[in-house]
Amino acid sequence: MLYLVGLGLSDETDITVKGLEIVKKASRVYLEAYTSILLVNKEVLESYYGRSIIIADREMVESSSDDILANAQTEDVAFCVVGDPFGATTHTDLVLRARELGITVASVPNASIMSGIGACGLQLYNFGQTVSMVFFTDEWRPASFYDRIKENRDIGLHTLVLLDIKVKEPNLASLARGRIVYEPPRYMTVGTCAKQMLEIEAERKEGVYGEDSLAIGAARVGGREQVFVAGTLKELCEADDALGPPLHSLVLLGRRTHELENDFVREFAVDKEKWQRIWAAEYQNKH
């Protein structure tokens, strides 16, 4: 049997009791370690679970899924995923491959950033589609998020923006010389996200959002050190110090915002008076 076990959002104690029982008994335990990370490292998990863990990087999951699934017709394999097991497309592939091989699949759900973000005080049913933001380079500035955010904003909804993480990226200069050297991991911050958003608005000029649009920076959602900083996109460009270490996410406010949501979120504002002024002028009863 293949078990997809969600690990939740922050540390070793966020696994469910059901998930922990499966991990303790499985023949092999994998940890998917490239679409998200916990705030604790592999050794902490191994010690807490009492099991050794095989790190499954992107290449292993995408190219060597049959190794992961070996003998799972008769043995139990635990494939652990940060957050909820169905947060990322790759795991759908793994399940489809397991089906082809006649392997039964079960999943153990857990908190996902897509639901955990509710802790910022915005109502989950007021969110539209979730978008992703990647690190821009000189040559590659994918901006499909802009069109998606526009769709959400047009109907008044909030948008959760998930931020890029780069783990186990090969250094290109070394690669050209035939050696594989990995770059240190990089995690996009709210500041970088807000700046990239404003760059694209400056190019596209469709008024989807602007420097004074209200947003919430979120750090380590679901963890003991969870932090929210609310402000304008311009203010959030400078909020990285207040937010602290990764992982970060950002929420852009929609205009279909309830009074109660504003009461909750305003407490996190860099400048409460400014937040309230913009909210009253641009958001309240504006949809």
Place this chain on the structure above:
Amino acid sequence: MLYLVGLGLSDETDITVKGLEIVKKASRVYLEAYTSILLVNKEVLESYYGRSIIIADREMVESSSDDILANAQTEDVAFCVVGDPFGATTHTDLVLRARELGITVASVPNASIMSGIGACGLQLYNFGQTVSMVFFTDEWRPASFYDRIKENRDIGLHTLVLLDIKVKEPNLASLARGRIVYEPPRYMTVGTCAKQMLEIEAERKEGVYGEDSLAIGAARVGGREQVFVAGTLKELCEADDALGPPLHSLVLLGRRTHELENDFVREFAVDKEKWQRIWAAEYQNKH
């Protein structure tokens, strides 16, 4: 301290290890029991947690929140919520009241139906806003869900429909005679939801969806007895036997559907050949 503890979606072992530690140590343990239910009863939870549990019904949470928060400045109170603690508006109220009283609040996230629904094989980032469906009566047929679904469909997104539950509803005839007698709990099924959806389409005639629209009925998501049945809305009107006991939810497919999502979902179809035919004609590359 007030702890909002998510219990997850199905049984007593879906609590996280972190949540269980808090519940075991808290001065008082409440269970919010009106916006959703677990698939096990209070006694199972009490035995598993080793604690007695106070059921918090809607009236208590909305009118007597200060009783729940009593002494939480100095003691730990655990307020347990099925799914994730921020799934329902009422808990936002409780947090705001706690803030007023100078009580520190922490939350322990867990799986929510809004992320757990990913187990059906549709990608979470292809979902638009979530809607709710209540039991229609002769006098009251709220159809705001129709407009919301239209917004999602217009931009190609899937819609998760959460279905009404009625617990502790007073019997109106008894109430008129001055006695409070509670009706047995009622949980909306996928069949009722699909019929009510088609009734509203028949009235509004905006072509938001129809009898041949593809959808997925979901039962006991996240539980060991999780079932998905995929089919047209007309087929899902008759799928309650295949789905089994509560809780049910429904997903209406959007046209921005990836090939891989279809591969995954088709396995659950009442009639795989028919599903594929409609998918190819009406969904594939149609957005």
